[in-house]
Amino acid sequence: MKLIDISMTLSKETPNWPGDTPFHYEIAWPMAESGSVNVGKIEASTHIGTHIDAPFHYDDAGQKTDELDLNRYFAKAAVIDCTGLSEIKKDHINFKGEAVTAVLFKTCAWQNRQVFPESIPVLGTEVPAYLKEQGINLIGVDLPSVDHLESKELPVHHALYAQHINILEGIVLDEVEAGMYQLIAMPLKIKGGDGSPVRAVLISEK
Ligand SMILES: Nc1ccccc1C(=O)C[C@H](N)C(=O)O
Ligand SMILES: [Zn+2]
Numbered sequence: 252m253k254l255i256d257i258s259m260t261l262s263k264e265t266p267n268w269p270g271d272t273p274f275h276y277e278i279a280w281p282m283a284e285s286g287s288v289n290v291g292k293i294e295a296s297t298h299i300g301t302h303i304d305a306p307f308h309y310d311d312a313g314q315k316t317d318e319l320d321l322n323r324y325f326a327k328a329a330v331i332d333c334t335g336l337s338e339i340k341k342d343h344i345n346f347k348g349e350a351v352t353a354v355l356f357k358t359c360a361w362q363n364r365q366v367f368p369e370s371i372p373v374l375g376t377e378v379p380a381y382l383k384e385q386g387i388n389l390i391g392v393d394l395p396s397v398d399h400l401e402s403k404e405l406p407v408h409h410a411l412y413a414q415h416i417n418i419l420e421g422i423v424l425d426e427v428e429a430g431m432y433q434l435i436a437m438p439l440k441i442k443g444g445d446g447s448p449v450r451a452v453l454i455s456e457k
């Protein structure tokens with residue numbers, strides 16, 4: 252069984268959403284002071300790097316990070332190659348395989364992970380209803396958002412939410428072939444949270 256890491260590295264080079272809290276790590280209590288151990292301290296937006304959005308991120312009444320159903324993040328997942336598309340339409344979505352509950356879109360549109368992208372491909376607003384019909388309850392993108400970066404209305408976030416589909420953002424799929432995998436991407440149990448960084452991995456079904 253081979254794990255494929257599809258997570259971004261968290262460091263001071265990890266680009267944050269413009270204006271949001273950057274990632275910061277420091278050794279707050281070095282061994283020389285504590286006498287026994289190095290102890291670190293972290294600060295960051297909950298939407299840093301590879302992360303999930305809790306529905307509370309886009310709806311005040313939505314589910315919080317600690318209330319999420321973890322089954323969704325331990326899922327049979329189809330990776331779909333959408334390289335070069337500026338809008339992903341439902342015709343691009345073809346996967347075979349039973350009991351698939353997650354679809355991961357490989358766009359390869361965010362190559363340099365040390366810089367926040369200027370523009371990104373988006374999902375067509377008809378895609379969520381189609382995915383729901385296929386039994387999907389989680390989608391993932393190799394991008395910092397499922398909507399246009401300037402969007403304030405977040406039509407795709409809301410269209411997914413209306414279909415009870417959760418969102419995983421910032422995965423790295425450049426080296427991953429289209430096909431079927433087991434996905435594991437567990438959010439931290441942050442009480443009242445609006446999202447969480449995750450360590451996302453795939454296990455090949457082959
Ligand atoms: N961190 C932010 C700060 C301000 C405005 C949006 C964001 C976002 O994170 C939006 C993005 N669609 C996201 O869910 O990750
Ligand atoms: Zn997010």
Ligand SMILES: [Zn+2]
Nearest residue numbers: 304396397420
């Ligand atoms: Zn989002």
